[in-house]
Amino acid sequence: MKILITTDWYKPVVNGVVTSVINLKTELEKAGHEVRVLTLSPDGRQHFADDTYYLKSFKVKIYPQARATYNFHSRFLPEIMQWRPDIIHSQCEWISFYFAKYISLKLNIPIVHTYHTIYEDYTHYILRSKRLSKSIVLFGSNRAINATDYVITPTNKARRLLLSYGIENPIITIPTGIDLDKYRKRISEVRRQELLSSYGISEDKTVLVSIGRLALEKNIDELLDNMRLLVQSHPEIVLLIVGGGPYADELRAKVIRMNLQSNIIFTGMISPDLVPEYFQLGKLFVCASQSEAQGLTYIEALASGVPLLCKYDQCLENVLVEGYNGFSFDNSREFIDKLLEILKNPEQYALLCKNAEASSDNFSKEAFANHVIKVYEAALNTFPGHRSLPVRLIPMLRKRTQESNLYYN
Known part of the structure; x- marks a missing residue:
């Protein structure tokens, strides 16, 4: 044709x-x-x-x-x-x-x-x-x-x-x-620490990653609000926000107002060739957007072997399987409770990572x-x-x- x-x-x-x-x-x-x-x-x-x-x-x-x-x-x-x-x-x-x-x-x-x-x-x-x-x-x-x-x-x-x-x-x-091979290529721990240290994130930190365009409809404000509550009891947790967009300045200003510059870090725009590496910087991929028609970043995270912690949305049907490759949340309390539950159980976390990669097979x-x-x-x-x-x-x-x-x- x-x-x-x-x-x-x-x-x-x-x-x-x-x-x-x-x-x-x-x-x-x-x-x-x-x-x-x-x-x-x-x-x-x-x-x-x-x-x-x-x-x-x-x-x-x-x-x-x-x-x-x-x-x-x-x-x-x-x-x-x-x-x-x-x-x-x-x-x-x-x-x-x-x-x-x-x-x-x-x-x-x-x-x-x-x-x-x-x-x-x-x-x-x-x-x-x-x-x-x-x-x-x-x-x-x-x-x-x-x-x-x-x-x-x-x-x-x-x-x-x-x-x-x-x-x-x-x-x-x-x-x-998506190109599954592109996201399944694993970076070394040395490379991972090298990237994290370039943003001032030390090895003892637990990193959550959010990747995408910084726009109002992506509801990143909710992630910031959740982090404000989370770090009161768990200051070792860091949210790495990867990407740029029309709402970036407002988000940065909000982080400064909340005095969370050491817990919420912006990378700005990065080369598309580096995006697969940045998914692997986080223990979990987090997202609160409810404006997605397809949500490619969810699938890219899964292919990278990174479990999901996302606000529930209909576009997650057949993508996020609760308890298998990640968890959904509806409010800040659920976000915090499910996050801490995942982090305190290394065996469950390892299984989530394995299942995340396996579940991406359907999206080649x-x-x-x-x-x-x-x-x-x-x-x-x-x-x-x-x-x-x-x-x-x-x-x-x-x-x-x-x-x-x-x-x-």
Whole structure:
């Protein structure tokens, strides 16, 4: 197949959408498919490189690193038409989707769409009026999704949300896969201590790690509040916060106000190549976000052999198995109690680590791409036509649902 992937975000930007697209493209090409990407240029300059069309673009203040374009008649469009993709896989509902729909109509080919972002949790970036912002994002995203042929969601949480919006297109849940080998490579204890000491963390400290973008919707404030209570009785515990983002300054200021600079340490942005090492700096991966549509960092932590201690959220279904590869919490008391219970039992902790790595087997990028290809085949076999699953395909999808917890309908 010739597959065109459209996305508002692509490398060198680092986020879950970009990771998903990179892994999918790599595996599709390994399977013998021809893949090109259409995206917005991060530097504004239109060019073609590495099978990627970068459109002219400009910065917009709606969201950090967000871009838009006025170049709706790009010279690349005739080139793409001449290349003639068999199918389009759109990854965003906004700027790049315009091109996806235009190309789809011109070439009469189907669009498969992945719903990555729960926009209700991001409305504070648009307008002060949360109600108006929500109305805008729901109208825009729903209009795009309804204009596609098949929809992929990374979790059942996202699938249920789309169903509640009244989306009638076929919706398939396929968890985003990651490069397991990248995270399973273990660092030496010497390297671990070297990294910790670079942040002033001594060997006698117990380290919790949080990795991700520092943004309001990630609810990192709750982790800070939990740490304020925890260190009153356990000052040896340190929270290492890895990453950067638009809310970083507010979080740093809060830590100073709480006088917890020695217990809560920020690394700032780090190289993506070093992220697998930073997961291994913590005894546990902690997170309080409830805005995740897929939560790749949960899976990356598990692949790194690091158990989870996360605030309960529906996206953790089939990822966090309570007492097997980690624990969930609903409030600060549960966070502290479960954390201390884990730390005081070395044998249980060792088993959690072993189970964490084993449970990540279900989330390989190879399995992810294989399931996406099946959706492409279904879309091509039923196009043009109907916005519901053909009767002859329902048994096939149900069978796969029973055979693998990676593929649902």
